[in-house]
Amino acid sequence: MKSIKLEINGVQHEVEVAPWRTLLEVIREELQMTGTKEGCGLGECGACSVLMDGKTVNSCLVLAAEANGKRITTIEGLAQAERLHPIQQSFIDNGGFQCGFCTPGMIMSTKVMLDDNPNPTDDEIKKGISGNLCRCTGYAKIFDSIRAAKVAMAASSDGRGGA
Amino acid sequence: MVTFYRRLPKFDYLAPQSIEEALALLSRYQGSAKVIAGGSDVVPKLKRRAMKGIDYIVDLKGISGLDYISYDGAGLKLGPLATVRAVERSDVVLETFPMLAQAAESMASPQVRNRGTVVGNICNAVPSADMAPSLLTLDAKVSVVSEKGSRTVAIQDFFTGPTKTVLSADEIVTGIEIPNPPANSRGKYIKLTPRRAMDLAVVGVAVMVTPENGICKDLRIALGAVSPTPIRVAQAESILKGNKFSDELIDQVAEAAAEGCRPISDHRASAEYRRDMVRVLTRRAIRELLSDEAASAQGFGKGA
Ligand SMILES: Cc1cc2nc3c(=O)[nH]c(=O)nc-3n(C[C@H](O)[C@H](O)[C@H](O)COP(=O)(O)OP(=O)(O)OC[C@H]3O[C@@H](n4cnc5c(N)ncnc54)[C@H](O)[C@@H]3O)c2cc1C
Ligand code: FES
Ligand code: FES
Numbered sequence: 001m002k003s004i005k006l007e008i009n010g011v012q013h014e015v016e017v018a019p020w021r022t023l024l025e026v027i028r029e030e031l032q033m034t035g036t037k038e039g040c041g042l043g044e045c046g047a048c049s050v051l052m053d054g055k056t057v058n059s060c061l062v063l064a065a066e067a068n069g070k071r072i073t074t075i076e077g078l079a080q081a082e083r084l085h086p087i088q089q090s091f092i093d094n095g096g097f098q099c100g101f102c103t104p105g106m107i108m109s110t111k112v113m114l115d116d117n118p119n120p121t122d123d124e125i126k127k128g129i130s131g132n133l134c135r136c137t138g139y140a141k142i143f144d145s146i147r148a149a150k151v152a153m154a155a156s157s158d159g160r161g162g163a
Numbered sequence: 164m165v166t167f168y169r170r171l172p173k174f175d176y177l178a179p180q181s182i183e184e185a186l187a188l189l190s191r192y193q194g195s196a197k198v199i200a201g202g203s204d205v206v207p208k209l210k211r212r213a214m215k216g217i218d219y220i221v222d223l224k225g226i227s228g229l230d231y232i233s234y235d236g237a238g239l240k241l242g243p244l245a246t247v248r249a250v251e252r253s254d255v256v257l258e259t260f261p262m263l264a265q266a267a268e269s270m271a272s273p274q275v276r277n278r279g280t281v282v283g284n285i286c287n288a289v290p291s292a293d294m295a296p297s298l299l300t301l302d303a304k305v306s307v308v309s310e311k312g313s314r315t316v317a318i319q320d321f322f323t324g325p326t327k328t329v330l331s332a333d334e335i336v337t338g339i340e341i342p343n344p345p346a347n348s349r350g351k352y353i354k355l356t357p358r359r360a361m362d363l364a365v366v367g368v369a370v371m372v373t374p375e376n377g378i379c380k381d382l383r384i385a386l387g388a389v390s391p392t393p394i395r396v397a398q399a400e401s402i403l404k405g406n407k408f409s410d411e412l413i414d415q416v417a418e419a420a421a422e423g424c425r426p427i428s429d430h431r432a433s434a435e436y437r438r439d440m441v442r443v444l445t446r447r448a449i450r451e452l453l454s455d456e457a458a459s460a461q462g463f464g465k466g467a
Contacts, residue, residue: 002176019176019220022206041169042207043275044361055248055277061206062278065176066222109273130360131272 004068008033009077017064024048024059026067027074035075035104039133046132049105050074056112056131075104078111086152087111087145096145098136106132110146118154122147171209174218178225182335185221186310189333192219198335199223200244201278203271204287223335232256238342239263241281243335247294248276260341262350262369266297269354272361282336285321288328288392289363295322295393296369297352299385303341309334322392345381348373349452353444354387364388365432366440368420370448379403382416384445389424389437396423399445408453417446 001016008031015030027033027050039047041060048060051073078085087110090096097103106129113120113128120128125146134142177196179185189196196219199205208214223229223243230244234255241250250256251267270276270284270293284294285305295318303318307330318339321328330336344350350371356362367387373380382400387393399419403412426437 018173020171020173022171025170038169041167041210043203043271046272046274049274056274057277058274061203061275063171063176063202063206063220063222065178066202066224112273127360128273131274 002065002068004064006067006070006072008072009074015064019063019065021064022060023050023052023057023062023064023067023072026064027059027072033074033076037101037104039101044133045102046105046109046129047102049108049132051108051112054112056109058131073108075107078107085111086156087114087149090149090152091142091145094145094148095141096137097134097141102132102134102136106134106142110149114146114150114153119150168210168212171206172212172217174209174220176220176222178222180225180227182226182308182337185223185226185335186308186333188219188221189335190310194332195219196221196332198286200280200283201246203275203279204283229337234259238340241339241341243280243282243337245281246277247271247279247281247284248273250281251276259343260301262297262352262371263294263301263341266293266352266354266369269293269352269364282339285318285339286328286330286336288322288326290325290390290392291364291367291388292393293352293354293364293367293387296367296385296387297350298339298341299393299395300350300369300371300383301341301344302383303339305336306338306340307334308337313337315340319395324391327392344371345373347375348381351448351452353448355440355444363431366437366444367393368441368444368448370445370452372449372452374408374453377407379406379408382449384416384420386420386424386441389426389441391425394424396420399423403449413446413449416449417442420445 003016006013017026024038027036036050037047039045043058043061048058049056050059052070087107109129109132177188197217198221200223229242231242232245232253233240247267247270251264256264281294284292298318305316305321307314316329348371352369354364355366364387366389369385371383382403384400385395399416402416421438421442424441426434428434
């Protein structure tokens, strides 16, 4: 077993993990944060996307040991107390999901994309979420949600929408 | 019946802090240790049980200073931990080697490119490896070390078969050196895929051409996914070199490129289709490179 330190959504965790465990398994099973999903387990679907030191990664392909000392953000880390992140709110308001399985990963990719480029074109949006598959929506409502989120975030002074 | 494994097999994880330490681990554990950079090839392979007998994962990311992308006027140097994403976004790559940035951007997804490395891509050595054709046209050199010594391998000699390279199990790639492309050259990588993202190349064609007063001063063509390894097609290149550009010669070059490959049929495409697409895409790449005078706007190599 290895002892690793993770900062997840601003909270320090120290966990004992076997070397063959993935970051996804630690997040979901050890830490019981089940917002992050496991779809394919092979890097194809993006359901397991989290931010590691500010970049999106497929947590199913990251060994927990590789994440030692890193700063992780999961879907649970986006809301501020009761106030959802404007991207989350926008997915709700615009029907950006059906079963919801792809949504946490989709939102993490959207967050990085909009932080990096607050006004993406439709083509840039496609590239930004190219690592996230959705079996339900046909993506149209996801696009609506992302376009609305970018407007909401641009309208707010803190880039988080709302007040 | 297909079995889906969700869990990794058991192994130990080792994070050496220097190349020397990593080399010592590889020689101590021989074939049962596997180097990882981003792990985006190795981890899925381990999960699918497509890679067996690995007891130790040797992660290079514990070694500092290996993620460099540096340019010294004579050429570009990529460290073994330079990610595909970093290469795609690097100012100097975009400026001087735009074809590399274009190839990098064609790969996988942002998530995978944030982890995967250019060195890992060529070491993994699938015939469709997207970084290989551009590196082949750029005459890249691969630096390799083991406990026994170091050597430099021309990228043309690096690949030996599907997922096979000249590397032995105790060797580590310490970098890729890419000399400046010829002055006034332009390059382009065309990746043929059914999907627009997150797909492997059915055919990959990289072309670098150096026109001078209507004459082809230099031409380099490399192909991916149509032979046991990514390849250069010297025979096709020689048809135009030193000659005036003409539709007829360009067709001959494209024909020769198609004849120069050895594609297989698989679930992605038939051998016949692949060969025909080599012809079409080689011709298209040369024509586009010549016709588009606003070269830099299209991501063509401007040369240095
Ligand atoms: C969902 C998905 C989509 C993908 N799409 C594409 C695609 O479109 N195009 C494409 O070309 N590839 C694709 N890949 C494959 C992979 O992401 C790339 O090949 C990537 O560049 C590999 O880099 P890595 O650092 O992650 O390699 P790793 O998995 O770390 O290593 C790959 C191989 O290289 C060896 N290696 C790595 N570094 C060194 C070194 N310094 N010295 C010696 N050996 C070394 C390893 O031992 C291993 O054999 C995809 C992968 C996934 C999971
Ligand atoms: S579960 Fe990680 S990419 Fe599908
Ligand atoms: S909402 Fe079901 S997978 Fe996207």
